[in-house]
Amino acid sequence: SPPRSSVIIIGAGVSGLSAAKVLAENGIGDLLILEASDRIGGRIRKEMFGDVSVELGAGWIAGVGGKESNPVWEIAAKLGIRTCFSDYSNARYNIYDRSGKIFPSGIAADSYNKALGSAIQKLKGLESNNVEDATNRMDCSLTPKTPIELAIDFILHDFEMAEVEPISTYVDFGEREFLVADERGYEYLLYKMAEEFLFTSEGKILDNRLQLNKVVRELQHSRNGVTVKTEDGCVYEADYVILSASIGVLQSDLISFRPPLPRWKTEAIEKCEVMVYTKIFLKFPYKFWPCGPGKEFFIYAHERRGYYTFWQHMENAYPGSNILVVTLTNDESKRVESQSDEETMKEAMVVLRDMYGPEIPDATDILVPRWWNNRFQRCSYSNYPMISNNQVINDIKAPVGRIFFTGEHTSERFNGYVHGGHLAEPLLALASTQADAVSSLHKCDAPAQL
Numbered sequence: 001s002p003p004r005s006s007v008i009i010i011g012a013g014v015s016g017l018s019a020a021k022v023l024a025e026n027g028i029g030d031l032l033i034l035e036a037s038d039r040i041g042g043r044i045r046k047e048m049f050g051d052v053s054v055e056l057g058a059g060w061i062a063g064v065g066g067k068e069s070n071p072v073w074e075i076a077a078k079l080g081i082r083t084c085f086s087d088y089s090n091a092r093y094n095i096y097d098r099s100g101k102i103f104p105s106g107i108a109a110d111s112y113n114k115a116l117g118s119a120i121q122k123l124k125g126l127e128s129n130n131v132e133d134a135t136n137r138m139d140c141s142l143t144p145k146t147p148i149e150l151a152i153d154f155i156l157h158d159f160e161m162a163e164v165e166p167i168s169t170y171v172d173f174g175e176r177e178f179l180v181a182d183e184r185g186y187e188y189l190l191y192k193m194a195e196e197f198l199f200t201s202e203g204k205i206l207d208n209r210l211q212l213n214k215v216v217r218e219l220q221h222s223r224n225g226v227t228v229k230t231e232d233g234c235v236y237e238a239d240y241v242i243l244s245a246s247i248g249v250l251q252s253d254l255i256s257f258r259p260p261l262p263r264w265k266t267e268a269i270e271k272c273e274v275m276v277y278t279k280i281f282l283k284f285p286y287k288f289w290p291c292g293p294g295k296e297f298f299i300y301a302h303e304r305r306g307y308y309t310f311w312q313h314m315e316n317a318y319p320g321s322n323i324l325v326v327t328l329t330n331d332e333s334k335r336v337e338s339q340s341d342e343e344t345m346k347e348a349m350v351v352l353r354d355m356y357g358p359e360i361p362d363a364t365d366i367l368v369p370r371w372w373n374n375r376f377q378r379c380s381y382s383n384y385p386m387i388s389n390n391q392v393i394n395d396i397k398a399p400v401g402r403i404f405f406t407g408e409h410t411s412e413r414f415n416g417y418v419h420g421g422h423l424a425e426p427l428l429a430l431a432s433t434q435a436d437a438v439s440s441l442h443k444c445d446a447p448a449q450l
């Protein structure tokens, strides 16, 4: 008969590993982690690019310096992870038009306030009514139209600026953000976390409770347990399953459920918006952009919203690296994911020549992550509609029989962030909805089958 564990955890990103760690700390050692890809980390992922380590997924520890301490910041500090403070406040004074002129600060400030006003008005409309009504009733003069207004609208919405509405991350943990700039990568946090409960040697995890390249395709569940089938034809059994796949994966048909998930569950999963967020890295033979104080972030105003709008140079993080990063989201992300990197580089060069003139050098290398087309991700993070009743998230995180759900999208306060995945607590649900669940798990002190 198939191997049986107390708990199978699907996914070895921050939420799956955090859940496994809590289980192990509570004496539940006979767990099994099945990860689809060939590595741990999920949406935390570094890659070497032009001699430095760049973060394709999560890059910042967001929410630092407030009244409560962000647990991810604490772990990073303990491990001595190298970080750089990101000061976004000047970005609005580095807005370029298509002829390379920087908008005067007065105009930039006016446009910023106008965009902010319109965002707040829209939110108020949403609070009092439905979306369509709010958009119809909105003062037309507040709708962003010009390139600078569109650029600011993009920054405010697609980057979740806390000025529009209070965001728990910044309210609870503080408004500062730190960029991880460490050769070991953001993922070093996860290796260190795994080391606490999995057998490792020389930086490698050598514990067969973690199985890589195991793509879960089917979950058959009943009152007696869960049968898990993977793409390579393996079958595993468990008393409980904790599923940490992203909201994008849940919306796709990668994993089928037998019996199917109930309607309230599938409807809630459909309601959650998925954000695609793409950081494109470009390497140059030398610097041609300004690098002084307040110049780290700069903005390109184009008549198409979100067209290569938000830029960052990496000189603060890695001096001398000669790397620029441009961030695209949603439709623009999907568009560049579907074209060749060569075409994307050409587009980016046209934009840079608009800003800095025709004589700047061509990029020598480009890196374009493809989160949307990755069938184990299908998104960058969840985005609950601005005004969504708590029912949606409660349904998304509610267990179905013996299947429990975790992941950043199940965090009521911190969805979309690393600390959201870290703090998502499927085990509380496990303990509270099935009074005898935790005690019925076979407790096991010795690490199973090393």
Ligand code: FAD
Residues within 6 Å of the ligand: 010, 011, 012, 013, 014, 015, 016, 034, 035, 036, 037, 040, 041, 042, 043, 044, 056, 057, 058, 059, 060, 061, 062, 214, 215, 216, 217, 244, 245, 246, 249, 254, 255, 277, 278, 279, 371, 375, 376, 377, 379, 380, 381, 406, 407, 408, 409, 415, 416, 417, 418, 419, 420, 421
């Ligand atoms: P994941 O990390 O996605 O883990 C789920 C795991 O499940 C993956 O490893 C996946 O391979 C695996 N899996 C999926 N399907 C299956 C299957 N069928 N069988 C087996 N395994 C499966 N957060 C911040 O705090 N700061 C930031 O600056 C930031 N920036 C971001 C930028 C980008 C581009 C992206 C993509 C994300 C960013 N985030 C940021 C969000 C943050 O990365 C996520 O919230 C967090 O890493 C999610 O962790 P998770 O464990 O919920 O999911």
